[in-house]
Amino acid sequence: MDVSAVPNIKQYINGEFLEADSNEMFSNISPFTNKEINQVAKGSEVDIDIAVAAARDAFKHGPWREMPVKERLNYIKKIADLIEEEAEEISYLESLDTGLPISQTKKQAARAAENFRFYAEMVNSRLVGEAYQVDEAFINYTIHKPVGVAGLITPWNAPFMLETWKVAPALATGNTVVLKPAEWSPLTANKLAEIIDKAGLPKGVFNIVHGFGETAGAALVAHPDVQLISFTGETKTGSEIIRNGASTLKRVSMELGGKSxxxxxxxxxxxxxxxxxxxxxxxxxxxxxxxxxxxxxxxxxxxxxxxxxxxxxxxxxxxxxxxxxxxxxxxxxxxxxxxxxxxxxxxxxxxxxxxxxxxxxxxxxxxxxxxxxxxxxxxxxxxxxxxxxxxxxxxxxxxxxxxxxxxxxxxxxxxxxxxxxxxxxxxxxxxxxxxxxxxxxxxxxxxxLRIPFGGSKNSGVGREGGHYSFEFYTETQVVHVSIGEQSIPKFGVKKKQQITASEIR
Missing domain, CATH: 3.40.309.10 (Aldehyde Dehydrogenase; Chain A, domain 2)
Structure with missing residues (x-):
């Protein structure tokens, strides 16, 4: 397994590949030889702040959430096409990084492309509102809006597929993303950044900060400008994330451990x-x-x-x-x-x-x-x-x-x-x-891919997959519209004084 051609990895923030703010690196170790594959930029709270600021600015002022849905979904489909083009390299990097047999990582690369294509279809066909008419007085209807900055924390087992499993619905629904991949498997996360960069997404829409859970991951969870945290990993870490994110009232989706x-x-x-x-x-x-x-x-x-x-x-x-x-x-x-x-x-x-x-x-x-x-x-x-x-x-x-x-x-x-x-x-x-x-x-x-995925008890909170992901990645807003005559109670209006017959005389 030749690792001599594997370059060092940088952060991907605001459309650029950057060194960590501290210029620190950490070693990525081969599971096959226990020797170093390459060096990876070691993200910290500062890097998370920079990435979240970029994602927040892209959400509030960039074109991503405001662009026509068809145009946004064309980007999603382009990412799928690029994944398929790069499938051989992706499967090689995944096996090199994780030790998974290449016969299995090849299937994961194909499934990753399918994740993006699937959510392009789902947004078109299933991200729909409902309307409720009340006699001839009101029509109430619902719409789905992107929530904001999604913090995605992914595991080291089948990392590329599981990263796309979260990134695809988050982006397709109009959110911006900060991804913190597992520190033990950074290679294909970096490849995903290269693919998304090549797809030409607006700056700040997708960002990656590499680093350790207790520093970069914890900073992402606690950040007040991150509205969503989706995590896949062990139960103990999941419960810590829920606890640490509680003060900022984040939405959380947890896919945790099992003993099936x-x-x-x-x-x-x-x-x-x-x-x-x-x-x-x-x-x-x-x-x-x-x-x-x-x-x-x-x-x-x-x-x-x-x-x-x-x-x-x-x-x-x-x-x-x-x-x-x-x-x-x-x-x-x-x-x-x-x-x-x-x-x-x-x-x-x-x-x-x-x-x-x-x-x-x-x-x-x-x-x-x-x-x-x-x-x-x-x-x-x-x-x-x-x-x-x-x-x-x-x-x-x-x-x-x-x-x-x-x-x-x-x-x-x-x-x-x-x-x-x-x-x-x-x-x-x-x-x-x-x-x-x-x-x-x-x-x-x-x-x-259409069915919900998730567990009960200590195996998770919430469901992702299919249209169930929309409950997490979008805000449901209700609009009430008056369409008829209404009798509205009057508050603070001085009542007219009644005139008696004796006053007329």
């Missing part, structure tokens, strides 16, 4: 269920918020299903993320590798049987964790309750529908769930009782 259950009944199509749960936990190196990290298998098929799981784990290809045949690459960062490894050791201490693949000797410099099964688990174990965010799945047997529902819901998280059964009545019944924002019934994790 997959429930396999003994009447399920086992081959399809096996394909789905293996993909669901081991693709994206297990660094996926909707991963089925808790697997509940009914007792009648438990032993056979575990046998098949072991075979699959043995056959998963661990390799260089640039190799198109690789199915598992290195975890994003040494710190995260150590955290996932700590959970695997904890599983042993808690009494689980740990089944894990082997890391080839030539990959030992990277942050590799082999696909891992935790057998003989109980739902109250730490490894079954806390989000590990790696290629690690806890396997738990169950007897009845009632028992598995109780265990599935016995978690602080509620992002996703997966149910496999040929008893469709049971499938619907259980799906509606599981505490999660999303449920897949007899399906792997596939998603239509």
């Amino acid at each position: 259950p997959a429930i396999i009944f003994d009447d399920a199509d086992l081959e399809k269920a096996l394909d789905a749960v293996v993909w669901g936990i081991f693709s994206f190196n297990g660094e996926r918020c909707t991963a089925n990290s808790r697997l509940f298998v009914q007792e009648g098929i438990h032993d056979e299903f575990v046998r098949l799981l072991k075979e699959r784990v043995d056959n998963i290809i661990i390799g260089d993320p640039m190799n198109p045949n690789s199915e598992i690459g290195p975890l994003i960062h040494k710190e995260h590798f150590e955290n996932v490894s700590r959970y695997i050791q904890l599983a042993r201490e808690e009494g689980a049987e740990v089944i894990s693949g082997k890391i080839p000797e030539e990959l030992k410099e990277g942050n590799y964790v082999a696909p891992t099964l935790l057998l003989n688990c109980r739902n109250d174990m730490t490894v079954a309750q806390e989000e590990i965010f790696g290629p690690v799945m806890a396997v738990i047997p169950f007897k009845s529908e009632e028992q598995v529902l109780e265990m599935a819901n016995d978690s602080k998280y509620g992002l996703a769930a997966y149910i496999w059964t040929t008893d469709i009545k049971r499938g619907h019944r259980l799906a509606q009782k599981v505490d999660s924002g999303m449920v897949w019934l007899n399906s792997q994790n596939v998603r239509d």
Whole structure:
């Protein structure tokens, strides 16, 4: 993996690529070699202030929110076209930066272009108001207006796609943006800035400040001129963002952690269920918020299903993320590798049987964790309750529908769930009782861009996706119009004195 041609990264503010105000840089480290890829401008509160001022000025005085919708959406479509043109480089940079296998990052680049094209269509077809007539006296109607400066804080897993997932609806609805990408994955965020710059958006409409969460991220959250904060990441950070942004009454959208259950009944199509749960936990190196990290298998098929799981784990290809045949690459960062490894050791201490693949000797410099099964688990174990965010799945047997529902819901998280059964009545019944924002019934994790995405409990606040994003990225304003004669109460008007008959005489 040649990193010699990767340039250093600057901030992108007000249409220019700039050094940080402090001129400080930080190292971007390869997950494959743990050596430096490049240097990145280290943003601070000062850089956030400059970026927010540019975005605020572009919103208040620039052409973006006032330009005809068709013209604005032409920019959005142009960004999509440019992403498609640059898809090969984007997928390469994503794999280089994150360790995700390139066969998977190629699909993410395509999905990113689709995000922009989709929201260009949605604004045209679904960003509509309603009208309410009251007899012949009034017509009340609603319109959707952009809110202002959107602060977007994005994670390091599938960063390019998740950045576009937020940037596309924010821009398409007329807001301006300050993006703070994850410090562990800055390469494709910078590529997005280059693409948007090439698309020719007005200055200040889109800005990026690179840096650390506790400095640049915290400053963005607390800034009084930022009206919206959309965050994807871990639950602890999400709760801190809500707390820190409360004093300025920001709108917040939080897509947080998960410990999603997959429930396999003994009447399920086992081959399809096996394909789905293996993909669901081991693709994206297990660094996926909707991963089925808790697997509940009914007792009648438990032993056979575990046998098949072991075979699959043995056959998963661990390799260089640039190799198109690789199915598992290195975890994003040494710190995260150590955290996932700590959970695997904890599983042993808690009494689980740990089944894990082997890391080839030539990959030992990277942050590799082999696909891992935790057998003989109980739902109250730490490894079954806390989000590990790696290629690690806890396997738990169950007897009845009632028992598995109780265990599935016995978690602080509620992002996703997966149910496999040929008893469709049971499938619907259980799906509606599981505490999660999303449920897949007899399906792997596939998603239509039109549906809402989000979780319950500690897995998030609000919904984004489809027209549901408009509730967050736009202000609904009501206009009341009088169309008939009205009787308006008179206040402060001196009443005329009545004249009596005796006064006339």
